[in-house]
Amino acid sequence: MSIRSLYWFTNDLRISDNPLLTQAAQxxxxxxxxxxxxxxxxxxQRFQVVASNGLAKQRFLLESLADLDAKLQTLGQSLQIATGEAVSQLCQFIELTESNHLYVxxxxxxxxxxTLREVRLRYPQLTVVSLNTHRLFEQAELPFSLAALPDSFSVFRKQVESLDGRYSSQSARWNSDITALPPSVLSSSSSWLSSVIRSINLELRSSPLWRGGESAALEHLEDYFSSDAPLIYKQTRNALDEWESSTKFSPWLxxxxxxxxxxxxxLNDYETQRGANESTYWIYFELLWREYFQWYALKYGAQLFQFSGIKGQVPxxxxxxQRMRSWxxxxxxxxxxNAAMKQLKATGYLSNRSRQLVASCLVHELSIDWRYGAQYFQSQLIDYDVASNWGNWQYLAGVGAxxxxxxxxxxxxxxxxxxxxxxxxxxxxxEADQHSIDVVDMVDWPVSPAQ
Structure with missing residues (x-):
């Protein structure tokens, strides 16, 4: 039987170190x-507070897609980009290409x-193939079942770190670069990307700190680990605005x-060559935080978005x-x-410390439902990750881990x-011109400064 495959790229916008794409190619x-x-x-839609995603976020994604398409074209392929409701778009691709396998x-x-549930219902004969391309561990490697995932990061970290080794086997398992891909029946549909990126650059009127795509990610990987920055990471990681203060890998990850x-x-190679210290360990520590929220989201599913979180406690x-607009x-x-929120709007990025401060302000000073903050971050952050974003917001709101x-x-x-x-x-x-959290009262009348 001829295997006609549709590969749906999601949060795996790369060619190298992509075991699923390798399997599809083979x-x-x-x-x-x-x-x-x-x-x-x-x-x-329920928690949407701005009309569209931030421009910096849009630019990073489009740059990532343009880079992916360029790499695919060197392998005789191209990237088909579609807009609209996910189920209908996937179904159109399946029909158009007569695909009998879906890789995601x-x-x-x-x-x-x-989305996958709906597609499976419409195409019961479709073979759906999935592999882990985003997490550090496979489920079988964890010292507990998914149902027994600790509700505390500290407990998770201690159990994971009790395992032998630093899981450098991940590198060997994923170190598979693709040299050829099967042909497609569709021609390229992404020529519009460069013009849209140019128009966004004109509107933003600033050079991006990050450039989207696998090529830029690999450049930064080598630049960072060719420097002394990893050796002092723990001392600099809480800085609010300096490029060198943190690893800056999060948008590409x-x-x-x-x-x-x-x-x-x-990271392991760097420790072998330059020596391990508390700072290089702390980079791994932060990767474990990211990993924890991936499993946390997998365990709790829709609870990740519930007001009362995983604890069932209503904030x-x-x-x-008006408070939301001010924030x-x-x-x-x-x-x-204020400074952090203006930085977010301009760049699509905030330091970890700034994220904690603005989230604490929204929940504890402005008394706003944390989900509005989480959704706004979703619309703006170039490093938005569903698990890390919503998991961290639950954490700050007191309804999470x-x-x-x-x-x-x-x-x-x-x-x-x-x-x-x-x-x-x-x-x-x-600098604050407003000295009260409210400028209107409960019936929308202006509040005078004297009040």
């Missing part, structure tokens, strides 16, 4: 590669699970332009439109929050610790 007589532009789910990376994304296995292998928050626009009474409960940060103290000279606040124009 087993298919005909192969069509596609990507479905993200569309709003009912959950997104294993995902923790509940929306992807729902989130979009799958870089594999976690290759990153870990490069004492609601939704205040998004960086016009709250809290300068460090935090045994201590609410994480409320003293914003004045945090400013003194991490921006004592106020340079970050000045750079991003975070």
């Amino acid at each position: 087993n298919s007589h005909q192969l069509t590669c596609c990507y479905l532009m993200p569309s709003l789910t009912p959950l997104d 990376s294993e995902s923790v994304d509940f929306a992807i699970h729902q 989130a979009n799958g332009c870089l594999s976690i296995g290759r990153l870990l292998a490069r 004492l928050t609601s939704y205040y439109p 998004i626009n960086g016009t709250t009474p809290y300068p460090i929050v 935090d045994p201590r409960g609410h994480r409320r940060f003293d914003l004045a103290k945090q400013t003194a610790l991490y921006d004592p000279e106020l340079s970050f606040i000045r750079h991003w124009q975070g």
